[in-house]
Amino acid sequence: NSKVIQTPRYLVKGQGQKAKMRCIPEKGHPVVFWYQQNKNNEFKFLINFQNQEVLQQIDMTEKRFSAECPSNSPCSLEIQSSEAGDSALYLCASSRLGGEDTQYFGPGTRLLVL
Amino acid sequence: GDSVTQTEGLVTLTEGLPVMLNCTYQTIYSNPFLFWYVQHLNESPRLLLKSFTDNKRTEHQGFHATLHKSSSSFHLQKSSAQLSDSALYYCALRRMNTGGLSGKLTFGEGTQVTVIS
Numbered sequence: 001n002s003k004v005i006q007t008p009r010y011l012v013k014g015q016g017q018k019a020k021m022r023c024i025p026e027k028g029h030p031v032v033f034w035y036q037q038n039k040n041n042e043f044k045f046l047i048n049f050q051n052q053e054v055l056q057q058i059d060m061t062e063k064r065f066s067a068e069c070p071s072n073s074p075c076s077l078e079i080q081s082s083e084a085g086d087s088a089l090y091l092c093a094s095s096r097l098g099g100e101d102t103q104y105f106g107p108g109t110r111l112l113v114l
Numbered sequence: 115g116d117s118v119t120q121t122e123g124l125v126t127l128t129e130g131l132p133v134m135l136n137c138t139y140q141t142i143y144s145n146p147f148l149f150w151y152v153q154h155l156n157e158s159p160r161l162l163l164k165s166f167t168d169n170k171r172t173e174h175q176g177f178h179a180t181l182h183k184s185s186s187s188f189h190l191q192k193s194s195a196q197l198s199d200s201a202l203y204y205c206a207l208r209r210m211n212t213g214g215l216s217g218k219l220t221f222g223e224g225t226q227v228t229v230i231s
Contacts, residue, residue, distance in 0.1 A: 043221035
């Protein structure tokens, strides 16, 4: 069972507002991923970290989305100015190093932008 | 970039019958890692199976799959469906990035499985 913790579970924001969500990876997992699962259940990778360093991120993330994984603090994903199209389930996953190692998902933060 | 294709969007079957969900992938990476995740309603995805060894069958919780690199496939099968198998099933691919660092998962579109009695 996954031990990834995500808060809050639900987030409701108005358009243009900031939306911030947090993730505590499983102990011993240095790699953290953020994915967006939209209303059609499609997954989109957003960004990943190894410890505090960004490994990969998509273009969308570079503009309105910001993320960090500070040492000894939860990782976070923040949308600077929420849009209706950002309404989705945001999933954090963590894993050990290694391609065969499983990514374990947290329960997700469901964001609704009104 | 990488891509994963799941041809069945919706599958409805009767309890006790076999299940087969198709998964094919495209990647230029010669040693991809393939995964099946299951997502029950209002839950997050959970690993069902994984493989990176060509032509080796992997099994878990009654499900099995074999990675066939020659056909770029990783189909999921179960001999007898149960009501509790009703869920979304995702096939996903992962490659090792340069420097040996773990790469992102590329997911297929998902297959919604509904098992009826």
